[in-house]
Amino acid sequence: MPIDPSSASAAATPSDDARLLTVGQAAAALGVTARTLKYYEELNLVVPARSGGRYRMYAESDLATFGRILRMRSLGFSIAAITEILKRPMRLVESGKSRMNEEDLQVVRDALHVQLDTLRERTVQVRRELREAESLEAQIAHDLQYIEQRLCGVPADQLLAERVARRRKPQSH
Structure with missing residues (x-):
């Protein structure tokens, strides 16, 4: 049953x-x-x-x-919200249904605000780290391109001159 x-x-x-x-x-x-x-x-x-x-x-x-x-x-409640809600008791209300009282709802709200603030701070940090990683990725790809061309027989003096010329040219962002 x-x-x-x-x-x-x-x-x-x-x-x-x-x-x-x-x-x-x-x-x-x-x-x-x-x-x-x-x-x-x-x-x-x-x-x-x-x-x-x-x-x-x-x-x-x-x-x-x-x-x-x-x-x-x-x-559609998140696991974070469910975790906080489950920490609070359900109380019988006039309609005969179980609900959380206003005080408990405020505690849940405050806990979720703290989590959201923490996640927003972490998101900013991760985005900064991502930009740094993408920049490093581009630099290494550029270095690999040089090495690959050298291995294909392109003279070093020619490749180095091209690198110097690229660095002097204003870059568009």
Whole structure:
């Protein structure tokens, strides 16, 4: 019988132990592949119990978490946002639905702002490094061209004179 992850509780209960599922059973209950479950485990979004240190065993609460993850991914949330959201509890609101409260949303917003700022700084750095690498690449390609021509028998004096002439000519950017 498939488990409806939206109806499962968010916290593990003693009765969860009686209903531990294997990777295959959990994947079937959620309608995903075992690899999908392992992927989210690799990201530390869900950490299932282990049987004898060997097999992953999923409780109802794990399936509920997977259900949240899958819903958020289907709505286009990033892994970064999902990670932050999962750190906060869901609370029952007037409509009977579980939602995050405003305070928790602000904490998630602040955490995502920090991540975004860090990524923007890194992007600037990577672009600078890329420009430097492209410049070095062009210089080495130019040097290789000289060596290839020398190996083809072009006299060094001729090639060096051409290099000097190119360096003196204004370069267009």
